[in-house]
Amino acid sequence: MNGGVAQKISLFPVLDVMQLDSKNRGSLTRFRNPLPREFFNRDPRRVGRDLLGKVLVRRTGRKLLAARIVETEAYLGEDDPAAHAAAGRTPRNAVLFGPPGYAYVYFIYGNHYCLNVSCLPDGVPGGVLFRAAEPLLGIEEMARARGVEIANPRDLQKLTSGPGRMAEAFGITRERDNGKDLTSTRSHLWLADDGYPTARVLTTRRIGITKAADSPLRYVIAGSEFVSGPKGKT
Template structure:
């Protein structure tokens, strides 16, 4: 809405590189390639104090009926409905009665899948980021972990369903160049009891913002078909 605080109706591109918004079609795919594609992209949110932007450096993939660790494993509910599509929307949930966590939906409309946003490197005004996360001991901790990232960007259940591919949205996702396979590492997901051995957590090798648990392997390039 025109004149709404902290919101603009026109966003020409990424606040850092000028990259365009990520096209929804790049997310309308399986959660694993979608997770890789999200690494390195810029996520920006408008807040009352000004825009906050992060470079995504750690994500975690979740499917639906074939993934017992997924919120959609037992079917569609009012809470998880956004995970069933279409791609390119935020799925935000409340956990442990304390924190919000945010995901970006994937796959085609009607098929459940999303990628949890686990960590990011701050690209916008560091003073504003530190003011929003005053308990962070160092800048690398400002968005290190899904709850910290959601807090920094001001994400709550009110943002559930927001279209991050829409330039008028409060939260927007920009399509930075895809990362080289050699810079991506994989490992088991964090904080899940089921299917925890699956290497569906992806992170940027060497980023100081990646959360503490880091065992994994260098991702092997898939053979072309």
């Protein structure tokens, strides 16, 4: 009923994670395949949905951080009051107006960074916000970056469930990462397709906004334990 995807995530998360993490060596091969620029040269609604199941990868020296995307939100252009691009181009949001496949990182509430990827051709604004992921590699590094301890399996959700948490776990800041090309492993921050099967997707309203709050532009992998916010029923 559920497709194998959600089941696999909910039944074997820790086992998968520990096995993968212990085999960190050689994982570069598995996650070396970045999504091409054309993937992002589309409507953010399509991109946001298709990014579910893909893997965010960060390379720091020999170490790899990797997490499977389980939740995204689409932000459009002038016709989307909730989008940073709505009020037109500024120094802050310029990446959203540039070519597709680049990191737009912003600082929010005086505390947190959030990662987006630009969509649509140069000159047309749009992006996808990364809201939550399932940790695959670099659990210890993520826990250290987040300042939390992993005492039981449920604690893994504290690492990357939420846009601010994801960014912190990956050490993403505006200063370091804004404008980086996410389609190249040379940027040391990229999005990989490791052949994971397409997930069953739920579409909901976006979280944490006041304007255009009713638009169904949030996408989550059905049944994933790693989505942010209250655990909705499926």
